[in-house]
Amino acid sequence: MSPFALAVLAIVALSLLGLPIGHAMIAGSLLYFWVRGVDMGTAAEQLLNGMNTSYLLLAIPLFILAAEFMNSGSIMDRLLRFCNAIVGRYRGGLAQVNVVQSIIFASMSGSALADAAGSGKLMQSLMTRDGKYTPSFAAALTAVSSVIGPIIPPSIPLVIYALVSDTSIGFLFLGGVIPGLLIGAVQMGLIAVTAKRRNFPVEAAVPLARLPRITWEAFPALMMPVILLGLLYSGITTPTEAAAAAAAYALLVSALLYRSISVRDVYRSLVTSSRVTISIGMLIAGALVFNYVITVENIPKTLSAALQTYQLSPFMFLLAVNILLLILGCFLEGTTILLVIVPVLLPTAHALGIDPVHFGVVVVVNIMIGLVTPPYGLLLFMMVKIAEVPLKDLVREVLPFLWVMIGALALMTFIPEIVLFLPKLLGYKG
């Protein structure tokens, strides 16, 4: 068996046995160095230098921190009140509120799990009060609408993709805007159809006279995406600095304007964010070492050459990638797919002339859908816990949404302009 095959086998076996994936990747790579007779200090060298030079990655902890600050303050409550004032009056109003809130939150936060954690409990109690909606439908809706979070910028997975593919994070973020809105639109469409069939309730219309006040109260929160994107596209700050500015803004709004966050809350946010940072960081560290092995073995180029002999059309390749990732997404955690599987596919995508921004957004949307596909979907697990509904019921309610989202994914896969229209408008050459 070749040393590389041995390393892959070791990583798969150790992960299956239950060793944390970051450690499994480091251990497998160490085995590779050992068998090949390469200096085992190479792992240290790759990990330390990789972590020490990937400045872009620093955006990840800061986006996480920003979301935590927003979740511990009252920003979410104000947003929900604002959304309710706008779409609550339609049939299935609260269900629509859930999606609209996710779209707005998505433009401030880069994490789907943060959205579900932040709004999940509140949304659940609002939707199930007086038996308006079944608990499993409410939980399913929170799970699927949270998927929008990392598609609309900012986005943690797009930062990781930018790192592995050397693509401009600014254009990637722009590329995510329309696909994110599209996912939101198909969800709202499905709710509108279901609402008639299942006779969902209408919320008491909020009088238009109160709208200015509600908007005013939510205004500082609503300004956040404007500020964030403004900083990013005016070139005033780097993407990483924009992430820090977003966190500072969320903290200032919660602390000074809304007075809804204490020193204790700030500390708790720091601890929670550092935990999340550490676990993703460990995964990235493992991937840095293992990706070195993959590069030494020339795997991506070999694969690209092999695929070229099949004369795959870009269309067929994208279709195959989507199917592969949707299947992998049922079993694997998304960051692992982004860090390990996607780099192997990139050279082929490049050789076939597929645009890297288009490819990145499609891949990320796909991986986000993986967060709500059984059996392994982190958002499903989270909602099972928050809403205390059985996984089985939750999955049944998620399925219709899954189909329309896969439909939207197919649409943006085969009509690249859905992704590329905005980046091109702002100067992306493609």
Place this chain on the structure above:
Amino acid sequence: MAQGDAGEDRRHQVMAWLHRRAENIAAGLLAVMFLAFIVQIVFRYLFNFPIGWTSELTVVCWLWLVLFGSAFVLGERDEIRFDLLYGAVGRRARIAMAIVFSLALIVLYGASLKASYAYVTFMKVERSSYLHIRMDWLFSIYILFLGAVIARYVWLLLRLLRGKDPEAPDVTQVSSGL
């Protein structure tokens, strides 16, 4: 017997105390990283005076946060792992699986200790560009990380061999940033 329990209790208290201090450090590193960015933005745009040392400081905090945190802050339950199998099997099977992966990690990480130490100490010839810190100091966290992770898995292995169940993973606790 009762005395043994008391000893166990005290050990738990000490560990819990140490764990909270480790959390303090992790939170502190993140806070420093955040503040350094703010300082950097303020200096560049308000005072028109770009400073470079902040970006170096943030990168160092990030490296230390991940390696220190992975060694001392993350519990077995927080780690991102593939738990379809690990979480589903019975107690005995899980103990057996955990024994195999702990052994593999101890052997492989252990085998790399010497070479890793050599790499880190070799880096004493370089200094960081702004703060002029010797790189072997900056990178020493890796040796601490290796040592602590090995020690942790040796401890886990000893528990497993005495038949103690590794905690069943709690998937809702997994902190993925997606």
